[in-house]
Amino acid sequence: MLREGGILRTAMAFGLAAVLWLSAGVATRAYAASSLEQQFDQAFQHMLQDPANLDKSFKYAELGIEIGDYEAAISALERMLLYNPDLPRVRLELGVLYFRLGSYTIARAYLTRAVEGANVPDDVRARVAVFLDEIDNRLSKHRFSGSVYSGMRYQTNANAGPERAAIRLLDTEGVLDGEFTAKVDWNAFVSSNFRHVYDPQSHSGDVLETDLLVYISQQSNQHQLDLVFSEISMGPRGQFLREFIENASWRPHIVASIVILDDSPYYETYGAGVDIDKQFTAKTNGSVSASYVQKTYRADAGRTTARLQNGAEADLEGNVGYRVNDKVMLTSNAGVANLDTDISLYSNTEFTFGLGAIVTHDPPKYFDKLLVTGPWTTSLSGTAIYSRYHAPDSSIDTFVKRKDHEYRATLLTSIPINKSWSVTATLARTSVNSNFLNYSYNNSAASVGASVRF
Numbered sequence: 001m002l003r004e005g006g007i008l009r010t011a012m013a014f015g016l017a018a019v020l021w022l023s024a025g026v027a028t029r030a031y032a033a034s035s036l037e038q039q040f041d042q043a044f045q046h047m048l049q050d051p052a053n054l055d056k057s058f059k060y061a062e063l064g065i066e067i068g069d070y071e072a073a074i075s076a077l078e079r080m081l082l083y084n085p086d087l088p089r090v091r092l093e094l095g096v097l098y099f100r101l102g103s104y105t106i107a108r109a110y111l112t113r114a115v116e117g118a119n120v121p122d123d124v125r126a127r128v129a130v131f132l133d134e135i136d137n138r139l140s141k142h143r144f145s146g147s148v149y150s151g152m153r154y155q156t157n158a159n160a161g162p163e164r165a166a167i168r169l170l171d172t173e174g175v176l177d178g179e180f181t182a183k184v185d186w187n188a189f190v191s192s193n194f195r196h197v198y199d200p201q202s203h204s205g206d207v208l209e210t211d212l213l214v215y216i217s218q219q220s221n222q223h224q225l226d227l228v229f230s231e232i233s234m235g236p237r238g239q240f241l242r243e244f245i246e247n248a249s250w251r252p253h254i255v256a257s258i259v260i261l262d263d264s265p266y267y268e269t270y271g272a273g274v275d276i277d278k279q280f281t282a283k284t285n286g287s288v289s290a291s292y293v294q295k296t297y298r299a300d301a302g303r304t305t306a307r308l309q310n311g312a313e314a315d316l317e318g319n320v321g322y323r324v325n326d327k328v329m330l331t332s333n334a335g336v337a338n339l340d341t342d343i344s345l346y347s348n349t350e351f352t353f354g355l356g357a358i359v360t361h362d363p364p365k366y367f368d369k370l371l372v373t374g375p376w377t378t379s380l381s382g383t384a385i386y387s388r389y390h391a392p393d394s395s396i397d398t399f400v401k402r403k404d405h406e407y408r409a410t411l412l413t414s415i416p417i418n419k420s421w422s423v424t425a426t427l428a429r430t431s432v433n434s435n436f437l438n439y440s441y442n443n444s445a446a447s448v449g450a451s452v453r454f
Helices: 004-034 036-049 054-067 070-083 088-100 105-115 122-138
Strands: 141-155 166-169 172-175 185-198 207-219 227-239 248-262 264-279 284-297 312-322 326-340 348-361 374-389 403-416 421-434 441-453
Touching: 004 036, 036 054, 054 070, 054 088, 070 088, 088 105, 088 122, 105 122, 248 284
Parallel strands: none
Antiparallel strands: 141 185, 141 441, 166 172, 185 207, 207 227, 227 248, 248 264, 264 284, 284 312, 312 326, 326 348, 348 374, 374 403, 403 421, 421 441
């Protein structure tokens, strides 16, 4: 159970994160109202004045899609077909819009008609094939998807140890055994995600989602860090406040996980959470995730004090993504986690803030001749984490509480090989500054691997 101080800190932090998320949504909607919606209204007037002008109708439809008014876009595109039925791209867009609205039977009809005839562009045929496959998938009651990513990673400080032996110990200066300072190491890893969706084909569109995450890491030398992590969550996904909010979904779920460290069970968790996703405009989306789990540690493998960390963790995170154009997307996130343990010296509150950009681009010169399909994707992200512990650790300092500032930067490039396979290279840097040298460290990492999606 959360103590009074933990509840207060958690409530204040949760409120701050919620305000940030809602403020981002309000600012985005205000921007859309003052620009895109004004252009949309002007395009409507232009179309009324010249209804036979297909360019004006298509412009109105494009703006309708931009602001998320799919019904208006559909109306304009269907009028275009009345003037000229031989427009495969218009039929394609209609199929996509009906697909987004969940009207898969109508979407299939438009998409099928879009590829009839001999003069259909190749890119239209390719997009139609993708959507028809997805429609077949979504009309099935059971849908399976997932990905597996495997590779090698090099780290300059695999054990997150301090770089110097000088530490704080029992209110004075101490010296750390060299076994526990920073160690260079390699590891092989496999990360896999699996999802099953059960769709009862009800009129509401609600489904039952089950997600399984498994991560396995095997170190070259630091085998005490060999890790197996698995997590499963299950819950229904449906429209969120469907009578009042458009383009929003929510998923209440139960969740459980287990961590195995150095071939021995370390801890397990169980609890519940909820995810809420909202499409503010065609370019902007947001999400909020909240969870509450109970952590139970094992005393296996000589970890005699591990059970002192038993407790409950409450998390809240908000994310906002903005698509600048077809090639650039900006991301931001803010979160707070409150861990309340049986022994208060392990209890802490953690605040997280992050920014990122995802860019889709052509391969660098000379690489475009390799046997790859499609553009490359490069992402750059930065994260700041501020941790505040609730009580001093007397084995280190009787009166001073621990405070950590952690900064992470990650550069990732994904290179497609074909529709399912890709190669990914990652560079990362982590820097932790603590008021105790015991917990300050730096780590640089580089990894390369291959992934498959199905």
